[in-house]
Amino acid sequence: MPSFDIVSELDKHEVTNAVDQANRELQTRYDFKGVSASFTQNEDSVSLEAEVDFQLRQMIEVLRAKMIARNIDIKCIEEKDPELSGVKARQELILKQGLDQPMCKKITKTIKESKLKVQTQIQGEKVRVTGKKRDDLQQTIALLKDADIELPLQFNNFRD
Incomplete structure (x- = not known):
């Protein structure tokens, strides 16, 4: 029968590649020159860290573009609320599978x-x-x- x-399921290796590519793009983008912004991948989430919250929005779009290019469905991303402190802005993206x-x-x-x-x-x-x-x-x-x-x-x- x-x-x-x-x-x-989520291909962890492709997610790692997408995060690495997004980090490299942040280093070369003009609007992120001199800014300490980075992606960090954990077991089932990706942490974003930047100086202000509008940069977090731009970073999410960069990561989504890299994931789409690697054939990862972006429905698996769940955005947590950004944490804004005086000097840093952080946000967590949960990878659902x-x-x-x-x-x-x-x-x-x-x-x-x-x-x-x-x-x-x-x-x-x-x-x-x-x-x-x-x-x-x-x-x-x-x-x-x-x-x-x-x-x-x-x-x-x-x-x-």
């Missing part, structure tokens, strides 16, 4: 409401979809690509 898994239980239920509900002849199973941080026909599975993938889901989804482990 054909099946596939729905997951939300993995499907939590409510998101799995939302995906399952979306599939069931479409009346496609497929079955879904929640298995930890992924949703397995099985069906009798390969065409039904492809219709499910198309449905989820068009659905309003706030996380980037990948479809892997396709078995025929």
Whole structure:
């Protein structure tokens, strides 16, 4: 019976490359000359540090452009509120990955409401979809690509 898994994963290596490229661009940009601004990548977040808050906005746009160039979906970025102190401005960007239980239920509900002849199973941080026909599975993938889901989804482990 054909099946596939729905997951939300982030390529950490590509994120590291995007952060490195964004740091290099900050060093060469004219509006950041003489300014101490930098990106720092943690396990599941990216920290931005600059002198004033409008520079943080520019830095976020630079990072987004680098992530898009590396085929990373920017839906995975969650912005925290900036922390403004006298001399520094800091902001945290959380990199979301993995499907939590409510998101799995939302995906399952979306599939069931479409009346496609497929079955879904929640298995930890992924949703397995099985069906009798390969065409039904492809219709499910198309449905989820068009659905309003706030996380980037990948479809892997396709078995025929």
